[in-house]
Structure formats: C-alpha cells, structure tokens
Amino acid sequence: MRIVIMGPPGVGKGTQSHQIVRDKGVTHISTGDILRIAIRRGTELGKKVQKVMNAGDLVSDELMMELIKHRLSEDDVKTGWLLDGFPRTAMQAAGLAELLDDIDQKVDMVLVISAPAEEIVRRLAGRITCRVCNEVMNLVGLGNETPKFCPFCGNAEDESRHKPALYQRADDTEETIRHRLEVFRKKTLPAAWILEEHYPLAEIDGMGTVEEVGKRIADVLE
Numbered sequence: 777m778r779i780v781i782m783g784p785p786g787v788g789k790g791t792q793s794h795q796i797v798r799d800k801g802v803t804h805i806s807t808g809d810i811l812r813i814a815i816r817r818g819t820e821l822g823k824k825v826q827k828v829m830n831a832g833d834l835v836s837d838e839l840m841m842e843l844i845k846h847r848l849s850e851d852d853v854k855t856g857w858l859l860d861g862f863p864r865t866a867m868q869a870a871g872l873a874e875l876l877d878d879i880d881q882k883v884d885m886v887l888v889i890s891a892p893a894e895e896i897v898r899r900l901a902g903r904i905t906c907r908v909c910n911e912v913m914n915l916v917g918l919g920n921e922t923p924k925f926c927p928f929c930g931n932a933e934d935e936s937r938h939k940p941a942l943y944q945r946a947d948d949t950e951e952t953i954r955h956r957l958e959v960f961r962k963k964t965l966p967a968a969w970i971l972e973e974h975y976p977l978a979e980i981d982g983m984g985t986v987e988e989v990g991k992r993i994a995d996v997l998e
C-alpha cells in the first residue's frame with residue numbers, strides 16, 4: 777500500500793502515521809524526520825536546511841525532490857510506504873506523480889487531516905518528541921512537566937551530556953507555528969488538490985482523541 781498523509785503542522789500526522797505503519801506494515805517516510813536527523817548529525821544536507829527549517833519555511837523543491845527520489849529507490853520501501861510531510865508544494869506534488877508514473881506506481885490513498893488553527897497552536901505549544909523513537913507527546917497529558925524518560929521506548933535523560941530524553945522542536949514556538957500554518961494554507965493545500973487529480977483523496981476530521989481520528993483513518997483505508 778502507498779499512502780500520503782497531509783495536513784497542517786500539529787494536526788496529528790506523526791502520531792497517526794505511527795499507527796498506520798503498525799497496522800499496514802508499510803515504511804514510514806517523514807521528510808521532516810530525515811531533515812532533523814541530518815541537522816543533528818551536522819551533515820552537508822543538515823547545514824543547508826537548518827536555518828530555513830527553524831524559521832518554519834520550506835526547503836527548496838529541488839533539494840526535496842532529490843531527497844525523495846533517492847529514498848523511494850531504497851529496498852525497504854518496495855513493499856509499501858507512507859509519505860508524511862511530502863509533498864509540501866504544487867511542484868513537489870506534480871513531481872511525485874511524474875516520478876511514480878515513470879515506475880508504474882500509484883498512490884492508493886491521500887489522507888488530508890484538518891483542524892482549526894487555534895486548536896493547532898494549543899497542541900503544538902506543548903508538543904515534545906522522543907530523541908530516540910521519535911514518538912510525539914503533549915505536555916498537557918504529562919502533567920505539564922517534561923519526564924526524564926520516554927514513556928514509549930524508555931529512553932532516559934543523559935544528564936552528563938545534557939541530553940534530555942524528550943525535546944521541544946526549535947520550530948514549535950507560537951510565532952513560527954502561525955507562520956507554518958500560513959505556509960501550509962498557501963503552499964501545501966494546492967499540493968493536495970494536484971494529488972487529487974491523480975489519486976483517491978479523503979479528508980479526515982482531525983478533532984477528537986487519537987483513537988477517534990485513528991478510527992476515521994482506518995475506515996477510509998479499509
């Protein structure tokens with residue numbers, strides 16, 4: 777199965793992606809995760825994208841197309857994939873459709889999750905991520921205190937190297953969140969409508985619990 781998951785930042789794409797990957801046995805490709813790992817490792821790619829990412833802007837289409845072309849040619853994606861964070865622009869959407877056409881593949885379902893802007897700002901301001909398993913959590917659900925270990929994989933804080941188990945993303949400040957929402961509306965929504973010309977697309981209501989949204993997605997994927 778090949779799935780694309782889209783939606784504004786903080787709508788629950790990452791959380792829902794983990795569930796879909798578990799249910800469908802496909803490989804999760806998160807372009808944001810790939811870029812964040814590159815930044816953490818200090819690679820050439822990481823150095824190129826760090827400033828743009830921290831400001832909540834988009835990395836260039838050329839760079840992203842190159843990255844995704846390479847990723848989709850790797851062995852672990854042969855049995856299916858879930859694209860999370862790509863495409864982000866009309867050009868990337870057209871580029872993906874062309875790339876898949878060339879290798880005679882199709883996207884089985886494009887999922888577009890939505891939620892009101894105020895809900896997104898509220899969720900993102902408290903979002904924290906595990907440094908090891910990348911699971912995403914919210915401080916509200918954790919008593920508003922950052923735990924010293926990850927409740928999902930057990931990764932513990934490394935005090936001697938000042939490395940907390942869970943971290944807040946550099947682009948999760950209120951100002952940057954509002955900018956990223958604007959970028960989503962202007963640049964990424966048009967990408968969804970381009971994909972709709974090629975593949976089945978379902979709009980999913982992102983309000984409610986993780987389980988409720990997950991059920992809506994599972995029903996669509998059935």
Ligand code: AMP
Nearest residue numbers: 807808829832833834835840861862864
């Ligand atoms: P995400 O983790 O999907 O929210 O992505 C975090 C940031 O990575 C975005 O705000 C962009 O700066 C960058 N990024 C991720 N995927 C893409 C993409 N397909 N095109 C351009 N920039 C991207």
